Amino acid sequence: MISRTDLRGRTPDVRELRDLLPRAEFDVEAALATVRPICEDVEHRGAAALRDLGERFDGVRPGRLRVPAELLERALTALEPEVRAALEESIRRARLVHEDQRRTDTTTQVVPGGTVTERWVPVDRVGLYVPGGVAVYPSSVVMNVVPAQIAGVGSLAVTSPPQRDNTEEFAGCPHPTILAACALLGVDEVYAVGGAQAIAMFAHGAREEGPDGSPQAGAVVCEPVTLVTGPGNIYVAAAKRLLKGLIGIDAEAGPTEITILADDSADPELVAADLISQAEHDTLAAAVLVTDSEQLTDAVLEALERRVSATKHTERIRAALGGSQSAIVLVDDLEQGLRVVDAYAAEHLEIQTRDAAEVAARVRNAGAIFVGPHAPVSLGDYAAGSNHVLPTGGCACHSSGLSVQSFLRGIHVVDYTADALAQVAHHVVTLAQAEDLPAHGEAVTARFDDRLPE
Structure with a gap:
């Protein structure tokens, strides 16, 4: 069902741990060769390429790439009341958390007459990608849209594959639940485009063919964006890498991950249920248990066998749990366990130990931490108020999940009077000369008749 890695009696350093620990194979570089011609096709042929690629990859040829506003409203009207209520609660909680992430401008007086202000400005236009392959993710609409709206982004576009x-x-649209979630959030610019071609559409924009057969003179279907956020498959990640620079990106998201740090106080049924919940996403999903208890290990293995057989997506879950990316890692104690989870830097980390809050406070690297037996990852997926767009593949050691900050830029505004500049002029000139950049210093002395002020 799931392999074991025994680290007891060993003291590997961080690099060795990263080599020893399981990780999904996710070669974005190799996928670049596949996505490059797709992105070039969208750049050169615009909307015509998007329709052809939708038919090729999604088995659907969308007649209208942009979903009409009336279909968004129809989808919301047809949404099951319980699903609508759950989405509304998810939105409410996400807004509560993300409202507290707002930034305020800060002005620092460095010297009398000399100030530096950090001004926070939202990006102009954002493209939000919502996956729609193995599963449907209206929750990802919430997680992308809410922080962007709170940041003050003026123009939001959502895209998701046609179903x-x-x-x-x-017909030819994203899943109706995706459309309904967009309508709930007031997003009316929604496209039926998935995969690498969606990222290319956001990067280059897209037009219909003009009278001469080229898109240059045709009607605009989608304007280019400044920033693209949202998870996707390896081809979406590769397109983000290829087009980064032309657009900003949040991250190159890989397969989802859960790590559980547990001791013998943990309930094996809960541990097994949580490992299964993330393995349900994808055959490449990673499920890792780190524990110092052989008794817990045996009980979890028994619970996994029973629960996997009883749940819906048995084959997908078995493939994920049995893959090289999943394992039970045995450690000597919680101290070693903490070193292991910090080296792994999981997207989702659950702490199911005695004094779980104290243990969680010592973790340095994780996309999100779930404390104790009543905070499963699935709570964070939908309704904790936290964001579920998180760093994967060990990137949590240097990157954060999606937040209001993701959609803001800090701009320093420097305001100095003549007297304030005069006070520091000699230091500027000295440093310019030390770096052999004399014109830098001359840009200061020119303001004082090419002499240093007295």
Whole structure:
């Protein structure tokens, strides 16, 4: 069901730990060769390429790339009341948390007459990618849109793959639940485009063919964006890497991960249920238990066998748990366990130990930490108020999850009077000469008739 890695009696350093610990194979560099011609096709042929690629990869040829506003409202009207209520609560909680992430401008008086202000400015336009392959993720609409709106982004566009199993009313559109979530959030610019071609559409924009057959003179379907956020498959990640620089990106998201740090106080049924919950996402999903208890290990293995057989996506979950990216890691004690989870830097980290809050406070590297037996990762996926767009593949050691900050830029505004500049002029000139950049110093002395002020 799941392999074991025994680190007891060993003291590997961080680099050795990263080599020893399981991780999904996710070669974004190799996928670049596949996505490059796709992105170039979108750049050169615009909307025509997007339709062809939708038919090729999604099995659906969208007649209208932008979803009409009336279909968004119809999807919301048709949404099951319980699903609507759950989405509304998810939105409410996400807004509570993300409202507290707002930044305020700060002015520092360095000297009398000399100030530096850090001004926070939202990006102009954002493209939000919502996956729609193995599963449907209206929750990802919430997690992308809410922080962008709170940041003050003026123009938001959402894209998600067209679904071949939609009813005739929504033929060629993303899943109706995705459309309903967009309507709930007041987003009316939604596209039926998925995969690498969606990232290319956001980067280059897209037009219909003009009278001469080229898109240069055709009607605009989608304007280019400044920043793209949202998780996707390896081809979405590769397109982000390829187009980074032309657009900003949040991250190159890989397969989802859960790590659970547990001792013998943990309930094996809960541990097994939580490992399974993330393995359900994808055959490449990583599920890792780090524990110092052989008794817990045996009980979790028994619970996994029973629970996997009883749940819906048995084959997908078995493949994920049995893959090289998943394992039970045995350690000597919680101290070693903490070193292991910090080296792994999981997207989601659960702490199911005695004094879970104290143990959680010592963790340095994780996308999000879930404390104790009543904070499963699935709570964070939907309704904790936290954001579920998180760093994967060990990137949590240097990167954060999506937040209001992701959509803001800090701009320093420097305001000095002549007297304030005069006070520091000699230091500027000295440093310019030390770096052999005399014109830098001359830009200061020119303001004082090419002499240093007295």
